Structure formats: structure tokens, C-alpha cells
Amino acid sequence: MQEAVGARDPNQAAAAPKTCREALELGRAFLARKGLIDARKDADLLLAHVLGTDRLGLYTALDKPIEPAELERARALFVRRAQTEPVAYLTGAREFYGRSFAVDRRVLIPRPESELLIDLARAHLAPRTAGRAEPLTSAARAAETLCCADFGTGSGCLAITLALEFQGARVIASDVSADALEVARANAKRLAAEVDFVLADGLDHFSDRRPEGGFDVLVSNPPYVDPKAAVLLPRDVRDFEPHVALFAPQQDPDLWVRRLVQAAPALLAPAGRLWVELGHDQGARALELAQQAGLCARLVNDLERIPRVLEARLS
Numbered sequence: 001m002q003e004a005v006g007a008r009d010p011n012q013a014a015a016a017p018k019t020c021r022e023a024l025e026l027g028r029a030f031l032a033r034k035g036l037i038d039a040r041k042d043a044d045l046l047l048a049h050v051l052g053t054d055r056l057g058l059y060t061a062l063d064k065p066i067e068p069a070e071l072e073r074a075r076a077l078f079v080r081r082a083q084t085e086p087v088a089y090l091t092g093a094r095e096f097y098g099r100s101f102a103v104d105r106r107v108l109i110p111r112p113e114s115e116l117l118i119d120l121a122r123a124h125l126a127p128r129t130a131g132r133a134e135p136l137t138s139a140a141r142a143a144e145t146l147c148c149a150d151f152g153t154g155s156g157c158l159a160i161t162l163a164l165e166f167q168g169a170r171v172i173a174s175d176v177s178a179d180a181l182e183v184a185r186a187n188a189k190r191l192a193a194e195v196d197f198v199l200a201d202g203l204d205h206f207s208d209r210r211p212e213g214g215f216d217v218l219v220s221n222p223p224y225v226d227p228k229a230a231v232l233l234p235r236d237v238r239d240f241e242p243h244v245a246l247f248a249p250q251q252d253p254d255l256w257v258r259r260l261v262q263a264a265p266a267l268l269a270p271a272g273r274l275w276v277e278l279g280h281d282q283g284a285r286a287l288e289l290a291q292q293a294g295l296c297a298r299l300v301n302d303l304e305r306i307p308r309v310l311e312a313r314l315s
């Protein structure tokens with residue numbers, strides 16, 4: 001039997017919370033009993049969502065009465081979270097690079113480590129995008145337009161962030177999932193970003209769309225989990241996120257890295273860069289693949305000192 005939220009002893013009816021504080025304490029205790037590591041944070045985010053506010057807004061509303069309908073919605077979300085459904089799918093949003101992206105089960109939930117791809121692009125392009133005193137002629141503007149491509153765009157978090165960080169850039173993003181592209185297009189519209197989204201399987205279509213001078217930026221967070229390691233994934237990932245976004249095809253975790261480094265020489269501008277997010281144990285193999293493809297490459301560590309990104313350029 002599913003344990004009711006708030007009932008320590010299932011035979012004893014618990015008094016219904018009357019304030020937001022009581023509802024929050026009930027949610028935190030329930031999720032902690034269910035073994036959720038981030039029980040406090042999860043309960044805060046879910047109750048804040050129900051009340052139409054954020055965590056700070058929730059803390060300032062703690063002494064306010066909670067409506068029965070709000071309590072019911074919060075209870076339902078606590079129960080779903082206890083069944084390991086990710087908070088981002090329950091609230092319908094996840095922050096990425098300081099912006100809120102709508103997410104649902106059609107797309108991977110953007111991860112903080114993927115922000116490193118944007119940091120690298122910004123650092124590399126800073127000299128080129130720094131403030132300019134003289135206005136450009138239209139020919140110079142065309143030559144100066146940054147061209148970016150994102151393979152496997154999902155929610156659109158990387159492509160949209162590139163478009164917003166580099167105003168005026170031309171950004172192309174592709175995905176094999178029409179469902180994911182619907183989410184990405186809606187995010188771009190809401191965030192007022194211009195991105196050309198393309199439904200395509202694999203990388204071939206990028207050759208047809210290659211700008212005359214090549215792409216300045218090619219980013220990707222491709223599916224890299226070995227399907228054989230599926231049992232090791234946390235349940236909230238394995239049971240809820242799209243498998244096409246998680247699992248590498250053909251039981252080959254390196255397949256997309258190999259294809260990306262092989263395609264890069266024909267796609268990149270002379271000073272362009274390829275940045276690919278990697279699985280925690282992929283670094284050495286990715287570096288070797290890039291070198292075999294004739295690229296100059298290095299690995300970039302994330303905050304946990306895991307080689308998280310392959311950076312490659314033409315040699």
C-alpha cells in the first residue's frame with residue numbers, strides 16, 4: 001500500500017497541515033523517510049512550485065495558511081517524487097546558465113556540468129565578441145557572423161544559450177527526436193532566441209548547412225551511457241529520462257565522439273572549435289580518437305576534476 005503523506009502510523013489519521021510551514025515539514029519528513037538524499041530541497045522546490053513561487057518566496061510565506069487544494073497538489077507531487085520521478089519533470093522547469101528551460105519527459109534534464117561547454121565557447125570567443133567602437137559594413141558583418149552548431153539538442157539548452165550569449169550568431173541545432181524539438185522550439189520562443197532547429201538522424205545534414213567559412217563552434221552532449229551499464233544508473237534517470245538521450249547506439253559509448261571528430265575537419269572554420277561532453281571514463285579514448293582524426297585536442301576537467309569535455313581544433 002502506498003504510504004499517505006503525513007501518516008507515520010498508517011492506521012492513525014494525521015492532522016492536516018494548516019500553514020505552509022506545516023505542509024513543508026510534512027513533505028520533508030515524508031521524502032526523508034522514503035530515503036531521498038535531497039529530501040529537504042526537493043520538498044521546498046515542490047511546495048514552492050505549487051504556491052507559484054521560488055524557494056525564497058516559499059520561506060517568506062511559511063506562516064501563511066495553505067489552501068486545501070494547494071495541499072492536495074503538494075501531497076500528489078511528494079508521492080510522485082517518492083516514486084523517484086525527477087523534480088524537474090514535476091515542476092516542468094530546470095535552470096541552465098541562469099535561464100529557466102521548460103522540460104518534460106520528452107527531453108533530457110539539462111545538467112550543470114554541460115554549462116562547461118558554454119563557458120569554453122565564451123572564453124574562446126571573448127576576443128572576437130568584445131565591444132567594437134566602429135559599426136561594421138554589411139559585408140564585414142556577414143564575415144564576422146558567428147556560426148554555431150549543436151548536435152543532439154534535446155531541450156535546446158546549449159543552442160539557445162549560445163544564441164543568447166552571442167547575439168547575432170547563426171545557430172543550427174539538430175535532434176533525431178521530433179518530440180524533443182517541440183520542447184526546444186517552445187523554449188527558444190519563450191526565451192526569444194533565434195535557432196534553426198532541424199529534425200535529423202546523425203551528423204550528415206551539417207555538411208549541407210555548413211557556412212562558407214565553416215562553423216566557429218560545434219558543441220554536443222551526445223548520448224554516451226553504455227546500455228550494459230543501465231542497471232547502474234539512478235532510478236530517476238533510468239526510469240524517467242528518454243533512453244534515446246541517454247544510451248549510446250550499438251553498445252558503443254564512443255560512437256558519437258568518433259563520428260564528431262571524424263566530421264569536424266570538414267565542418268569547422270580554421271579557428272573553430274569542437275567541444276563534446278564526455279562520460280566519466282571516456283576521456284583517454286576520446287583524446288585518442290581526436291588525434292587519430294588529425295585534430296589537436298585536450299581534455300577539460302569539470303569541478304569534480306573529471307575529464308568532462310573534449311576540446312578539439314584543426315591542427
Ligand SMILES: C[S@@+](CC[C@H](N)C(=O)[O-])C[C@H]1O[C@@H](n2cnc3c(N)ncnc32)[C@H](O)[C@@H]1O
Pocket residue numbers: 107108109110111114151152153154155156157158174175176177180200201202203220221222223224244245246
Ligand atoms: C544527452 S542528450 C543532450 C540534450 C541536450 N543537448 C543537453 O545537453 O541537455 C542527447 C540528445 O541527442 C539526441 N540524439 C540521439 N541520437 C541521435 C541521432 N542519431 N541523431 C541526432 N540526435 C540524436 C537525443 O534525442 C537527445 O536529445
